[in-house]
Amino acid sequence: MTRDGVIKCENITKVYAGGKTALSAVSFTIPAHGIFAIIGRNGAGKTTLARVLSTLLEPSSGQASIDGLDIMKDANRLRERIAVVPQEGRTVAWMTPVQTVSTYLMWRGIGYKESLRKAREAVEQVGMAGHADRLNRTLSGGMKRKVLVAMVLASDAEFIFLDEPSTGLDPISRQELWRLLIELGKDRFVLLTTHYLEEAERVADRIGILDDGKLVAIGSMEELRSRLRHGYSLKVPEGANLPVKEGETIALGNGQVQVLTTRDEALSLSKMLIEAKAQFSVNPVTLDDIFTYMVGAMDAEVAEAKEVEEE
Template sequence: MIKVENLTKRYGSKLAVNDVTFQINEGEVVGFLGRNGAGKTTTMNILTGYISSTSGSASVNGFDILKEPLEVKKRIGYLPEQPPVYMDMTVNEYLTFVSNIKNVPAKQRKAQIEAACERVGITEMRKRLIKNLSKGYKQRVGFAQALIGNPEVLILDEPTVGLDPRQIIEIRQLIKDLGKQHTVILSSHILHEVADVCERVIIIDQGKIVAQDTLANLASSVNEIARLSLRVQGGDASVRKALHDLHGIKYVEALGVKEPDTQDYLVECEAHADVRADIFRVLASMNRPLLLMRPMDVTLEDIFLQLTSEEAH
């Protein structure tokens, strides 16, 4: 559906986007992850036709953004980082204007505006001036704008920046819902947001793609060492030694007492070795009840830091 090939954008001597290639299939929800200034917004601005690339190509549904920009723009709803709203208009006036410039047929205009308002929860705000709305509601008006014209693709640039925690949760839920009907590209520097909403992640750093895969695959690529967290009743040095002697365990670290009369341990296992049953048996044989055993998942933070620091070398 969306195809980006060797996309490059140069600003002076700096390459804001450097030879970026990716593909996004219909119906996917893809996260665009990177630090501030990594090139996320530039890539999105090129995809939506706001700026032009220095070289490379981008196409939506086979329409090239440079050769047939109007065909591409028809298919994309864009929510830039700062919602492009006119402060001196009411929500209704603004959305009517948007549906006009997006060539929504006059008959569908009203229904579409109503549906979009309903979707993002601004139906009660429709008669209010946009400048009097809170940041969260302005963001929603921006969202409604992107939905007008029923575009197949939604491109959302940092849609939750500057919102309060409750609004963030609501907006994420909204994006999840929208992902059922649209192809969504979402940029973010917030890792758990991407983990929460997206099926696939493209990680970009210093203008280059450093990884693109599903979250599970990315996690397993980094996850060569499995880690377990244990809590053992009456744990002491003998427990640590017994655990250390188990086959498949590389390292045991005592984490201290988090609950009276217990001891916490961090166990690092060798790759692909499942030692959980063995741990249970050895502790049982020592009469040391195992109160808690939890795998320490590799977080998106770990993946991100590992990938972006590799790139820096």
């Protein structure tokens, strides 16, 4: 892949049979390397966009290309360079991690011996050397997910698509996965979708925010931050009467009020709140703040429910 290759999307629209518009004229151009995270609430269109770009689903209209190859016309050539872990990705219970990865590599056209060697190397790379030859069904949810990551890691695919790779993982496994994703993103393009804003903020070079099928923002964390007028966020319980002059006050609807403001005003308000022994928090704006500002609160309860379902 050329280092100046891009992923280009022009007015991609997807209307499912039944009439649901899952993507509505999505357009963007981003470099075809590094990590691109698509965030959005449940039903926002993340999976649909990932499937369209990875040639698994035809858009209703619009065009897209990866490194100059059209997702429709050049789908076959593109597929050789793409690896996908779908949202519902599962490992086969009666296979071992090494068998799982080597089978995938053979299916991609790599010879038997080479597949086994690469598979073992990748399984070790994801920190599973001690479990390389156990049956998948004896592995924890986090380890099964790592086997799927080992598959794409071992492949020579340049464009990797991971749909909600960390949903349902415990916090430790999630952080281990982040380390692997960052590793993957060093020499490949990784598109991942996620419910976890912290994850996107930690690992992604670029972030796209989808809401109801529309791309409402895209850019690096810095670029997204600059979409907000102020760099600091202060949260206080509702009813705390703050003399805000520079910033703007937003009711979060969860018993809290958020003030987006300058660093100086955040500091002076914090001093007042400390003197008044009031409860509050203050931080430079996070992706969470940006998301809430642009789209509204993330549906945390849906993410929680999904986690339970996964276990």
